[in-house]
Amino acid sequence: xxxxxxxxxxxxxxxxxxxxxxxxxxxxxxxxxxxxxxxxxxxxxxxxxxxxxxxxxxxxxxxxxxxxxxxxxxxxxxxxxxxxxxxxxxxxxxxxxxxxxxxxxxxxxxxxxxxxxxxxxxxxxxxxxxxxxxxxxxxxxxxxxxxxxxxxxxxxxxxxxxxxxxxxxxxxxxxxxxxxxxxxxxxxxxxxxxxxxxxxxxxxxxxxxxxxxxxxxxxxxxxxxxxxxxxxxxxxxxxxxxxxxxxxxxxxxxxxxxxxxxxxxxx
Amino acid sequence: xxxxxxxxxxxxxxxxxxxxxxxxxxxxxxxxxxxxxxxxxxxxxxxxxxxxxxxxxxxxxxxxxxxxxxxxxxxxxxxxxxxxxxxxxxxxxxxxxxxxxxxxxxxxxxxxxxxxxxxxxxxxxxxxxxxxxxxxxxxxxxxxxxxxxxxxxxxxxxxxxxxxxxxxxxxxxxxxxxxxxxxxxxxxxxxxxxxxxxxxxxxxxxxxxxxxxxxxxxxxxxxxxxxxxxxxxxxxxxxxxxxxxxxxxxxxxxxxxxxxxxxxxxx
Numbered sequence: 001x002x003x004x005x006x007x008x009x010x011x012x013x014x015x016x017x018x019x020x021x022x023x024x025x026x027x028x029x030x031x032x033x034x035x036x037x038x039x040x041x042x043x044x045x046x047x048x049x050x051x052x053x054x055x056x057x058x059x060x061x062x063x064x065x066x067x068x069x070x071x072x073x074x075x076x077x078x079x080x081x082x083x084x085x086x087x088x089x090x091x092x093x094x095x096x097x098x099x100x101x102x103x104x105x106x107x108x109x110x111x112x113x114x115x116x117x118x119x120x121x122x123x124x125x126x127x128x129x130x131x132x133x134x135x136x137x138x139x140x141x142x143x144x145x146x147x148x149x150x151x152x153x154x155x156x157x158x159x160x161x162x163x164x165x166x167x168x169x170x171x172x173x174x175x176x177x178x179x180x181x182x183x184x185x186x187x188x189x190x191x192x193x194x195x196x197x198x199x200x201x202x203x204x205x206x207x208x209x210x211x212x213x214x215x216x217x218x219x220x221x222x223x224x225x226x227x228x229x230x231x232x233x234x235x236x237x238x239x240x241x242x243x244x245x246x247x248x249x250x251x252x253x254x255x256x257x258x259x260x261x262x263x264x265x266x267x
Numbered sequence: 268x269x270x271x272x273x274x275x276x277x278x279x280x281x282x283x284x285x286x287x288x289x290x291x292x293x294x295x296x297x298x299x300x301x302x303x304x305x306x307x308x309x310x311x312x313x314x315x316x317x318x319x320x321x322x323x324x325x326x327x328x329x330x331x332x333x334x335x336x337x338x339x340x341x342x343x344x345x346x347x348x349x350x351x352x353x354x355x356x357x358x359x360x361x362x363x364x365x366x367x368x369x370x371x372x373x374x375x376x377x378x379x380x381x382x383x384x385x386x387x388x389x390x391x392x393x394x395x396x397x398x399x400x401x402x403x404x405x406x407x408x409x410x411x412x413x414x415x416x417x418x419x420x421x422x423x424x425x426x427x428x429x430x431x432x433x434x435x436x437x438x439x440x441x442x443x444x445x446x447x448x449x450x451x452x453x454x455x456x457x458x459x460x461x462x463x464x465x466x467x468x469x470x471x472x473x474x475x476x477x478x479x480x481x482x483x484x485x486x487x488x489x490x491x492x493x494x495x496x497x498x499x500x501x502x503x504x505x506x507x508x509x510x511x512x513x514x515x516x517x518x519x520x521x522x523x524x525x526x527x528x529x530x531x532x533x534x
Contacts, residue, residue: 135404140437144428148435161411161449168415170407170449181444182428182437 010256011214012266013233015047015206019193019217020062022240024050024261027165030069031239033262038071040265047206048077053192053222055082055130055156055172056103076205081156081192082106084201085128086113088154088191097123099146101139101175102130106156121145129155129179129187131162131172140178147183157192159222193222199230216264218242220252228252237261277523278481279533280500282314282473286460286484287329289507291317291528294432297336298506300529305338307532314473315344320459320489322349322397322423322439323370343472348423348459349373351468352395353380355421355458364390366413368406368442369397373423388412393419396446396454398429398439407445414450424459460489466497483531485509487519495519504528 016038018024024034038048050073052062059078066073086109089096097116100107107117110128118124124146132139147153155176161168176187191197203210210231217223218240227234236247236254239261247257258264283305285291291301305315317340319329326345333340353376356363364383367374374384377395385391391413399406414420422443428435443454458464470477477498484490485507494501503514503521506528514524525531 133404135407137400137402137437140402140441144437145434160451167412168449170404170411170445173448174407174445177444177448178437178441181440182435184427 010264010266011233013046013214014212015049015208015214016041016264017049017051017202017213017215017227017232018261019215019219019223019240020050020052021163022218023216023223023237024066024071025069026240028069030071031260033260035070037261037264047208048073049202049206050078051193051198051202051217051223052078052080053157053159054162055080055085055106055192056133058105058109059083079198079201079205081130081198082109084191084195084198085130085154085156086110087201087204088189088197089113089115089126093126093152096125098126098128099124099142099151100128100130101135101143101179102128102132102156103134106130121151122149124149124151126152126154127179129153129172129175131157131159131169132175133169135175135178140182143179144182147179147185153179153183153185153187155187155190155192158187158190159192193217194226194229196226196229199226199232203230214255214264216258216261220247220250220254224254225252228255235264277531277533278500280313280481281479282316282475282481283308283531284316284318284469284480284482284494284499285528286482286486286490286507287317287319288430289485290483290490290504291333291338292336293507295336297338298527300527302337304528304531314475315340316469316473317345318460318465318469318484318490319345319347320424320426321429322347322352322373322459323400325372325376326350346465346468346472348397348465349376351458351462351465352397352421352423353377354468354471355456355464356380356382356393360393360419363392365393365395366391366409366418367395367397368402368410368446369395369399369423370401373397388418389416391416391418393421394446396420396422396439396442398424398426398436399442400436402442402445407449410446411449414446414452420446420450420452420454422454422457422459425454425457426459460484461493461496463493463496466493466499470497481522481531483525483528487514487517487521491521492519495522502531 159171214233215227224234426438481500482494483502491501500522
């Protein structure tokens with residue numbers, strides 16, 4: 001079924017949105033054809049935007065990394081789940097007092113955007129759960145108290161673990177689950193991929209209709225699903241977490257399956 | 268429906284098993300009729316046994332508290348979820364190397380029982396999750412690595428939170444959920460109430476058939492359910508977490524519903 005889509009004629013889009021790890025690069029090296037393809041798309045006048053669910057690095061860090069690897073990229077062409085969280089909260093709870101189960105970079109982005117961070121459970125308007133390698137019981141206790149006091153409960157992302165050489169680091173799914181379990185309260189929204197909030201932030205940045213955009217990534221259930229749900233085309237690249245066999249068993253049917261980013265170039 | 272069971276004639280049993288908080292005492296005071304009833308049962312030659320799901324206090328501490336409140340109790344008449352975990356592991360994994368997400372008292376009980384505790388994920392045979400007010404990311408990482416290396420995964424108890432004056436403390440459900448979420452691995456066994464492992468440890472201690480025992484507690488889904496599942500009678504006391512209205516809506520039908528422990532005395 002899915003295999004037949006490989007041979008589908010590649011359409012031309014106005015904006016090309018890319019997942020990063022496993023799609024554009026792996027660790028410290030660009031994946032085959034990634035650099036040439038993205039450079040060529042830019043020469044053709046296409047917009048290129050890069051996405052990450054990882055809230056522990058800033059947009060600047062991703063832009064610097066892409067630039068270092070040979071793809072000069074402004075900070076404004078990178079969107080991560082911290083950025084989407086700021087956008088989400090500014091639209092819905094401007095001026096809210098927040099308790100953050102997260103790392104310093106997320107705390108900094110929220111403070112810079114004008115939100116007040118507090119450890120005082122009784123004044124917390126929303127608990128923000130995130131990938132937090134400084135997670136500890138004290139934070140769990142404050143989140144518990146705040147939610148029982150009526151605070152709302154959101155998360156940047158819901159990844160189970162973040163791949164690192166030789167293994168993984170427990171990611172935001174662990175922090176969310178711990179808070180959900182003790183409070184018996186389901187998280188209200190996760191703003192990272194595959195949520196509509198991330199798509200909303202991207203389309204807000206691009207100011208283009210969704211059907212002029214294509215989202216490319218190595219995971220069906222986050223990258224491709226988000227694109228399809230938002231009305232974009234969705235391309236699965238086989239350079240990362242998903243094999244062709246895995247794709248054939250999934251209910252999520254990408255618009256295109258490609259072996260490398262070079263296949264995105266319109267014929 | 269359930270109300271009619273209040274008027275059921277109280278049978279006589281050989282052993283009376285009690286939950287503690289909300290059943291025998293609340294905080295630092297015995298509940299009405301609790302002291303007199305347990306003293307009278309003992310005078311009649313009945314066995315009395317006390318249970319707690321809380322793994323952070325030792326059997327000695329519970330025995331001392333009961334004694335202080337006027338009910339002299341030997342350590343051996345108290346069973347908590349740490350004790351059941353030791354019993355469970357001794358039967359199934361003697362000599363196992365364990366990584367404990369838990370507090371010092373649990374670590375001590377496991378060490379005393381001859382188990383080796385290790386932080387080296389690659390040599391862990393089983394991860395033991397528990398109520399842990401010293402929980403931190405470092406422990407989550409070791410549990411993650413160990414389970415991905417093939418370690419088994421058990422917990423002392425699965426309570427969402429432990430009631431404390433004015434609120435609660437996030438309990439073992441949070442630690443279990445965090446580990447389950449990042450590893451995508453379901454816990455294999457929770458040995459505390461309402462599990463059959465706890466009933467097995469009680470009946471092993473009493474050396475009596477289950478039908479000669481009655482389990483009394485203030486929670487249907489832990490205390491009463493455990494008793495009924497094990498073949499004991501199960502009495503719900505309305506002195507704690509469960510009201511008569513809540514009981515009427517539950518699928519768990521206790522053998523008796525009582526207003527205080529005095530109603531346990533055979534007519």
